[in-house]
Amino acid sequence: MIARHWRGWTKPEDADAYEKLLRDTVLPEIQNIEGHKGVLLLRNDGPQECQFVVINFFESLDAVKRFAGNDYRVPVFEPEARRLLSRVDPFANHFDVRAAHLPE
Incomplete structure (x- = not known):
């Protein structure tokens, strides 16, 4: 399994709109891609x-x-999304997943 890791930043006033876009539009579209196995969305x-x-x-x-x-x-x-993001990682990173355990 491959983990694709990417980071982006918003202004505080744009954060809720960006998260809503991810949850309602972007992530559901990605889930339809053959071979997609799941996602973690983290916010700080x-x-x-x-x-x-x-x-x-x-x-x-x-x-x-x-x-x-x-x-x-x-x-x-x-x-x-690009309009809401104030800065982004220029590249996505990819990792071989060696182990995974997430609490329910």
């Missing part, structure tokens, strides 16, 4: 900006490429 609210960490799980690098294309390290954005 700070006084000056809010950080989001998105970790998508895919069964293989081929599944990642179905989502992101052949240049799969480049982040994928909805136009509205």
Whole structure:
């Protein structure tokens, strides 16, 4: 399994709108990609900006490429998401998942 890790930041006043866009539009679309296995959406609210960490799980690098294309390290954005984000990681990172245990 492959974990695709990416970070983006918003101004505090844009954080709720960005999270809603992720939950209502972006993540449901990604879940329809063949080979997508799940997602973690993390948020850390700070006084000056809010950080989001998105970790998508895919069964293989081929599944990642179905989502992101052949240049799969480049982040994928909805136009509205790009407007809400104040800064972004320029690349997504990919990790081989060696173990996973999440509490219910």
